[in-house]
Amino acid sequence: MSVLTVFLAAHGPADGVRDVLTDLSAAGLVDPFLWIDEHDAMAGTAGVTATSVVGGESSTIALQNVLASTRVTRVRLCVLVPFIEGAQAVRVDSERAIADMLVANSGSAQLVRLRMILTRGGASVPESAVPALAGWHNLLIAPEDSNGPGMGHVSLEATTDAVVIGRNAAPVIAGIAGLWAHAQHAPFDDLHVVPGDAIRLVRSFYRRLETSGAEHDLREQVLDIGGPLPLPLDAGGSVVYVEDVPLATGRMAQNLWTKHRGMLVGSRVPKPVDEGSQAIGLWRALVMFFSFIGSALRNAPMAFYNRVSRGVSGAVAATVNSAVFGSDSSAYTIVVNGVGPDGRSVKWSEFSAASHQMMTALDPGTENRHHAASADLSRLWSDYAAGALTLADAGERSQGLPPVQVGANRAVIRIAGDIVPGKAQRFTDVPGIIAASTGVSGLDAHDVMAISDFRAQLRELEQDQVLGLEARRTVSAVDAWGQSIRRSYGFAFGQILAEGMHSTRTEISGLIMKLRAHTGFEDQSEGIRGRQRSLARWAQIITFLSIVIMGVAGYLTYRDVLKGWHCALIVVVAILVWFSSLFILFTRSQQELFQMINRQRRASGELEADQANIRTALRDLDRLTAAYRQHVSWSGALGAFLAEPLGKAPKRSGSARQINWGLPRSAAIGSARPEAVRIVEVAERLRSELFTVGWMTSPWDELARGAGDHLGALGLDVRQSPELLYAKQGWGSGSALDVWSAKLAAGEIELDGADVVWERALTELGGSKASLITELVSSVEVRDEGQSRIQTLDGFMAGVGVRGEFAESGFFDRTLLTDLASTSGRAAVRGGRADQARLGLGLIAVTTQFSEGLAREELQFGSEGKVAVDQYSYEIPVSPDSVALGGFSGAPSAAPVSDPFRAPSIDGMNF
Template identity: 45%
Template sequence: MAETEMNVLTVILASAGVADGVRDVLRDLSAADLVAPFLWVDDAQIPLDGTRIPTVETVRGTDRAATLQDVLASRRVDLVRLCVLVPTAAGSVPVRAKSERMFAELLSSNAGGARLVRIRLLLQRPGDQRSGTAVPALAGWHNLLIAPEDSRGPGMGHESLVLSTDAIDVGRHAAPVVAGVAGLWTDVDHAPFDDEPVLPGNSLRVVRSFYRRLDTSHAEHQLHAELLDFGGQLPLPRDAGTPVVYVDDVPAASSEMARALWAKHGHLLQSGRVPTPTARPARVITFGDALRMFGRFLLAVLLNAPSRLITRVSSTVASATQTALYGAAPGAYRVVVGGVDSDGRKVAWTDYASASRQIGAALDSATGAVHRAAPDLSALWRDYARAALTLADARERSAGLPPVQVGAHRAVLRSASDIVPGPADDFDDIPGVVSATLHAHTVEAPDILGLDEFREQLRGLEQDPVIGLDARRTSSAVKAWMARGRRSFAVGFGTILTNRLAADVSEAQAILKRLENAEELRDPAEESAEHQRTMFWRVRITTIVLVLLAVLSGVLAWRQVISWWYGGPAIALCVLVWAGMVAWICQRAQQKLEDLLARREAVTAAVEADRVNLRAALREIDDLTGAYRQYLSWSRALGAFLAQPLGVAEHTLTVHRRIEWGLPWHSAIGSGTPDTEQVARVADELRQDLFTVGWLTDPWDTVVSGAGAALGGAAQDIDRDPSLLAVKAGAGSGSPLDEWSQRFHDGRVRSTGAALLWERALGELTGPRSELSRELVAVVEHRVDGTVRRAGVDEFLAGVGRPTSGSFFDRSAFSDTATMKGLTAVVGEVPTTVRVGCGLVAVTTQYSEGIAAEDLAACADTSAARIDIAHVPDIELHPAQPADARSDRTTPGSFVAPVVDGINF
């Protein structure tokens, strides 16, 4: 029934005797979870003052003693059904009429305003001598006589019951009818007399009830396993147009989707670069330029003064940058450039992020740059999840990420591991000694950098004399395992991230090396001073030599060794040669200084460009390592989800206690027993309706929206706004995303889509695709007195739960006069059918029109009270015997027709 014990209370009032058989059968039906809880009250235990009425409540076959007042006071009751069982056979002890009235008044006044339905059920068999104390009918009650017959279904032939005083025999035929009339059957709302008006006066009805329960729990269990167990292969979704097919070239489809995702969102992880400026050509110093500079240089050379031509060249190259690099973060510099930490060990990829931040902060501090916020990658990870789902169910969820096309058909990947490897795809075949040495128990397939580090560590152990053999075997196993997982979409996108990260690290290393080499260049002031000293000594030597030659020529001419015609020109020639030599030396020196200036300007410009590019590369390293952490977290969650997109397909097989013997023909319990092929065929048909294009959207959205609730109070912001999950830091950060994805990967958080999909499947089976459910019950197995019988579903139901017409009750319950009047016809029928999963519960209750007690067939008890014959009004009756003789009899004899005017009728 639809109501529960919280708002409906069924109370059965009975006396000892044959009613005990009804109670025993109802208790057995309750143990089989077929009837709802009820209260049983023994009339003999009711105190006449109505206080503390003892009762027994039967729930699932277990009796619990209580008092009626306590039950009424402790529960909210909307409707009370009072059923009084009235045995009519001679010798039985019926319920006292005073108890009935008092009990009904007590329920009406103490039930908190609940509506009271009064029902009296007469237990009578053909041939029973009617008890003189049994009251057939009471005004204001539904007075019902349980038809003494048995039949498989309404409108079918029936069997007349025989006289019996056995309580069990009476109970097994009457108890199912009591359950149908009193609304006790579980899972069905069938209470035919709740809203039926009470007949006037002391009229009563003959009633019968049919019951069928078709249990499909075993068939549903098989169907559930067949429908939701994919067997390691994703189902082919159904498209409204062309059919969806499986992709044969998995690496091409995966890499294409990964490249499309990077093309759409790669700019979020890329920074602009400054091109390195080309060196300007050094200006050529001509001889004329040297002559014009001769005057300026002459005094400086003679006075040995330093040159001021190189004031445009800085004394140091990028001194602030170099101080920051080598002074503020030497350890970080070693990590980025050398790839080793302070202890000389090879660094992990996780160290690059902190090192890049340290160097970047030092550069920003030296140059006064403003710190840049990390990029918002939430759109990237939402599309990462959408792309993975698209590869699984062929629905386009984001622009630029279309489903894979194979000709004119959409296509999906067969295996979830080809999209995002799940927990079952992790590498855990690591010997204990290797695992303990490397502190590694598993390696996740999407963790490309972690896998590279693990293989590098294994190579370092291969030469170990103790565990080298295990390390080599593990390396071989890892290599074979990698070949299976490298073609997935997740690994393809992760490879793009790691390649970009490796390129940035290489770029940063090259830039830092160039900056280091630039720092090792000589100071321009020192180099220019050295050029000046060289030029000075050359000029001085040239001057001394030529001055000596000129003096020698003058002395020789003065001594008249030579003529002044020769001495004078010789002196003049020395002066001219000195001037030319000095000009040439100055030209060479100036050219060298000009070349030095051009080189230094080029180096300064290159250092400035390298500084900008280094900062961009360091930012990308930081951003990419953060993105890689998020990539690991989302891959963990998606891998676990796609491995079990509907969660754990758990289905509890509900096994009720079986009624082996005792049910009459009008009540039967059967179970559907389909074969394996039928279940597989129904599952295939349902998949076409349930697994449509985009079927993964609802389960994934449900999982993400429940992330905050799964994490508890630590993620209240996620609970309020699940979209914030995409901006949280990734693996190893302890963030809500990291914690949620790890729980998902470990199985502590699971999808709940199986229950929702199973509800949809049951909705299809009981609605638009109800013809499929008939395959599950094509053969119904039921028991008749312990014998297993098989029949078709229609044969088993026998019309129960469907409207019928033209039915009649067994005539043995009626008098001949009532039969002649047609009172045996069924005039009222209440059929009810309720789906319970793929099975059903069907109940049909039929009743006759209102009849009088005289219309029932029953032998009068010799101890019964005298029956007076009413006189015909206005007609004088003449008895056949003298009046004085008639008055002497205390009991009537055989009936003699009265005489009217001397004529016998």
């Protein structure tokens, strides 16, 4: 409370003012105020008891306690002084005591002193009444009633009925004291006090135009997005609806994938270039041959094999293969085969944990392992939301995601469900027996993997004798439903992620099979080693036989059995046969060795690439799975938002308290009653201004920024930094994003985007579109005396609230003015203040007018007028001949009678 209004009055006519102000407070028309009875405000008392009136409810409080517990910047002390016959007036000592107490106890608050004189034409002034006090605004409430400033008026007759007095005076007093709610009208707060004890005539007018019903209907028409999304206004051209929806949504989804593919799919190590088999020269072949013979003769055939196959080994591949297939075969089964321990198809949600297990198995040593950090995909989901909103309102939000173009015009999707399906597109036609068997009671239209998993479960149930028929029916229903939802942007991007997961799993399977093939080289090497040992034995046998033959030939030559040249010939032949046999045996037998060596050399280069690629592929699968979880959550949130981007229209509030009887002409309350056709016309014109290109940005940003407010302790960091919401884990993680999305989809979070857009609408209506309000409230219903009548807006307002000539011109009722004051123009309005305040589409207008300061001698009350006239009367002398003349009628003359002369009463030009 920054302003405190305090009334001080005595019992009598002022009670009627208090009762009427209390009724106006109950109707919500006036602000809270305090009322002090003069009986409780005796000078010198320690405390002052006041009645607090708030919303029509009265309570007794201590005035000092209010001042001590409330920060107040201004206090208005309003003393009611009745100039009514028999009425008791507030004593001057009480007025001054209350004023001094307010100054002393209200701190630095400004005190505005107002004395309001209540009177009627012909009423007399009580002996105890003091008309004016110096230093106060002495205001005489004109005893008149009028529709508006500058219009004719009705003079109020004299009465002592407190209710009648209060009925006419209370609305004027509310205007003078600044009590009208929402009006910000206090004409005497900053107005100088007239010096001396001068009195001002004052009157006030009040109008309140209620538009709650019309505003509700208009808001419902403007903000209803239950049908097609509105065509936004584009300053550079027109916006049309998209006809080829799958083309528009698919292209937007592909653009999003192209822009962020590098965040989800890592780069692969290329395979080494196949240079083919290396050619071996004659000299190298001979060196290898004699090396083989030397090793064979030394009985060390493996030395030759090791020298030839040096640097080629499948040991690493064997380790990897053992880790993958031996340490954690369940993870391999889930990722590669897609089959769970029970033999059924696994769900996509198990891929992430399995890929983590396989990555751990590939890095068994603690020195190679590291903490797995979740990928920050916030930019992806920010752009995902931007793409959805762009399809809805054609706004440019992110580079690489342009709005749909149809020729030279931008285009938007007509139905929100074709962008990101919401709760209305959810599949719920699942028989109870199927739901019990599969654990699935419904499917979201954007959850591609869940749909695929459910269909796989149904295919397995088709073989069941009990469930087969229902499973086949459900498959048909899912397929028919799928045809209607696969055209959406949410489904299209989900399908891209699902295909990425599938292709990555296929790649991992192929790489693991290649690793298994690399391990097979160890088995091949063992066979070649055995053949090398066998070949060495044959070489030894052939060499031994050749030596024996040459030894026998030498012995026979020594015994002269053979001639020398025969021996030489045999030795030469034996050596040639030995060499030829070993060479032929070597070249034929080692062909497999060299082929294996060439293959293994090529495979050794591929092995390193495959090892790096399988780790990258597992990380990709993990990222894609996490991204898909986030896709489910963000699609759920966007689907709920797009279905009702501005929230649900508020329910029509109950009828406000209305005053059907009792208000004077100076105060009136009316309700706008526009025709339904007019509301539709105004709504369409307003929608064209409100729904511009990019209009969904503000409602969506407000919704995302307020996510933390609905999550309790879980959303603490999101409340501090709303952008963190885009980096949170998705479906099934229990994160802030997961919980917020689920609440939003379930309708537990009310969308308040309508308030943001409606504020813009009110701004438009208060500015460039002000003429629309005039069209909307052109007909006003006013209730009075229990009857209802329709008026035009101008007729209802009657110039109230209009500044300038309307507020500062006119004349007051002259009943209380002396003839001299009237002829001097003292009844003219010399000042005024007019204020208007918007209340939604409604209007509150107040105009208060006052005269210049009047001296007490210029006012007349009751019998004072007769006394004043008699002061100026005198007797006309009687002519001596009047008796003789006997009058003009010829009748006997009577005694002379004095005929007092009265000053002529001037009424315009008539005397």
